[in-house]
Each structure stands twice: as structure tokens, then as C-alpha cells.
Amino acid sequence: MSRVRVLAAALLACALVPAVPVHAQQTAAAAIETAPPLDPALVEKARPIAAAILPEGTMAKIMGPMMQKMMGPMMDSVGKMPIRDLLKAGGVDPTGAEAMKPATIDQIMAIVDPAYHQRIAVMTTSMFPAIGNFMTQFEPDMREGMAEAFAGRYSAAELDNILAFLRTPTGSKFGSGFMELAADPHYISRVQAMMPKLIAAMPTIMKEPADALAKLPKPRAYKDLSQAERNRLAELLGIDPKKMKP
Structure with a gap:
């Protein structure tokens, strides 16, 4: 049963926060090492843009009240998924999983853990604000990373144009709310609708790496x-x- 909980939590995390694959992180690190040095003048031009897109307190706002409002519907969606689908997505033999009846997480947890939803509520109330407060300390680094990324992508004239737009009333509204889109209910609802299809596709998605891993020497x-x-x-x-x- 713990495996089901862990898998459900992992899928939920993927839906809540855009995940960056490990190989993408490694590729990005390698690209930074080989990329030409950034023009300090362009980085300086880009800093106000990053500040407009990631104003102070954004992470606390996203991971605090906004995410708490999204967590309930998200967990309701996960709770209605058949456990056999989650097990198949987690690598359990599809034949064995298909032999199970389409019982949902909610139905099972109502028996083995009647306080399941209360536990989720407690975690939501305490965990997300704590994560937001923790991430707040890294906002300056995140803004600097954004500025460097913009400096590597745009010319001085383009950066001037972007900043000019962000300094208009419409641009200011767009910039200050851009990062919050990840917790917008419209966006989250689309992600929720995708989850059952993603879970159903996981056995096929995992087949290629599983076949490749099978050719490697065993540990x-x-x-x-x-x-x-x-x-x-x-x-x-x-x-x-x-x-x-x-």
C-alpha cells in the first residue's frame, strides 16, 4: 500500500511542478561550461526583466495559498484512479495488475486509513507554505539565473523592447503574474485531465528504457x-x- 501512496504522490508532484529530467539538468550544466561568456552589460539589462517576472515573494505565493487551493481537487482526481492503473505505471506486471478489480485509491484508503484525506489536508496546510518559505531564500539566485538566460538569448535592443513592455500597465500585469500560471486552476485542470492518459501510457513509455536496461550487466x-x-x-x-x- 505504501507503494501506491508513493506513486500517487510522485504523479501529483509531476502535475504540480514542471519537472526537469536529470539528463536535461546534466545537458544544461554541460552547455553552460561550453557556452561563450555572457556580456555583463546584457546581464545587467536583463536583471530588471527577471525582477518583473519573479518579484519578491512569488514562491511563497505560489507554494502557499494558491497551491493549497489546487491540492484538494488534484488529490480528488488521483483518489479516483484505479489502483491497478497506478501499479502498471509503477512497473508492476501488467498481467497481474489487470487481474485486479478497478478499485480506486479512495475505496482502499477508506478501509485501511479512514483518516487518509485528513492526513493529506494536514500535509497540504503545513508542507506547501513551508516549501514556499524555503524557496523564498533562493529567489535572488533564480532571478540572476533568469537574467543570464535572457542575456544569452536576446540582443540589447530586444531586451530594451521587452523591458519597455513590462513597464506598461499590461506588461506589468503580465510579468508579475507569469510565474503564478503554474498554479492557475485552468492550467491545473488541463494537467489533471492528462493524468489518466499519462498513467495508461506509462508501460509503453517505459518499455524502451526497460529493454535497453535489460541489455546492461546486472549490478x-x-x-x-x-x-x-x-x-x-x-x-x-x-x-x-x-x-x-x-
Whole structure:
């Protein structure tokens, strides 16, 4: 049952916050290392743009009251999904999962954890504001990263045009509310509608990497390691080799 909870939470997190795949993060880091140096003058021009798009307090606003309002409908949607669909998305043998009846998370949790929805409410009330407060301290870094990204994409004239727009009443409204779109109920409702289709497609999506992984050597067990490798492993972990058991 814990696996179902974890999977549901993971899917929910994907819907709430646009996720960046690990390989994309690695690609971005490599691109920064090889990219030509940024023009400091362009970065300076871009900073007011970043400040307009990510004004102070944005993360607390997004992750606080706004996200709390979205969490209830999102969890209701996840709760109505058949557990067998979630299990298939999590890698369980589709044949075995299909043999299950289409019981939903809500139906199961009503039996094993009658306080399930209250727990979710408690987590929502405490967790999201805490995340917002935590993320607030990183807003200056986020703004600087935005400024650098803009400086690498736009010319001085283009940056001037963008800033001029953001300084108009319409531009100011657009800029200050842009980051909040991720928590907008219209956007969230579209993401919610996508989730059942995503879950149904996961076995197909995972087939290609699963086939590729099957061709790789299997990880070795402790019993397969040489004594030198066992000693090195113990050294890395700071454990007495004699206390490490196969």
C-alpha cells in the first residue's frame, strides 16, 4: 500500500511542478561550461526583466495559498484512479495488475486509513507554505539565473523592447503574474485531465528504457566482489570490513 501512496504522490508532484529530467539538468550544466561568456552589460539589462517576472515573494505565493487551493481537487482526481492503473505505471506486471478489480485509491484508503484525506489536508496546510518559505531564500539566485538566460538569448535592443513592455500597465500585469500560471486552476485542470492518459501510457513509455536496461550487466552482489573491492567499499563507507556481510 505504501507503494501506491508513493506513486500517487510522485504523479501529483509531476502535475504540480514542471519537472526537469536529470539528463536535461546534466545537458544544461554541460552547455553552460561550453557556452561563450555572457556580456555583463546584457546581464545587467536583463536583471530588471527577471525582477518583473519573479518579484519578491512569488514562491511563497505560489507554494502557499494558491497551491493549497489546487491540492484538494488534484488529490480528488488521483483518489479516483484505479489502483491497478497506478501499479502498471509503477512497473508492476501488467498481467497481474489487470487481474485486479478497478478499485480506486479512495475505496482502499477508506478501509485501511479512514483518516487518509485528513492526513493529506494536514500535509497540504503545513508542507506547501513551508516549501514556499524555503524557496523564498533562493529567489535572488533564480532571478540572476533568469537574467543570464535572457542575456544569452536576446540582443540589447530586444531586451530594451521587452523591458519597455513590462513597464506598461499590461506588461506589468503580465510579468508579475507569469510565474503564478503554474498554479492557475485552468492550467491545473488541463494537467489533471492528462493524468489518466499519462498513467495508461506509462508501460509503453517505459518499455524502451526497460529493454535497453535489460541489455546492461546486472549490478553485482556483495558476494561477487573481490576482497580488494570489498575493502575499498568499506573504506568509502567508513565501515569495518569485518562487519560487512555478504
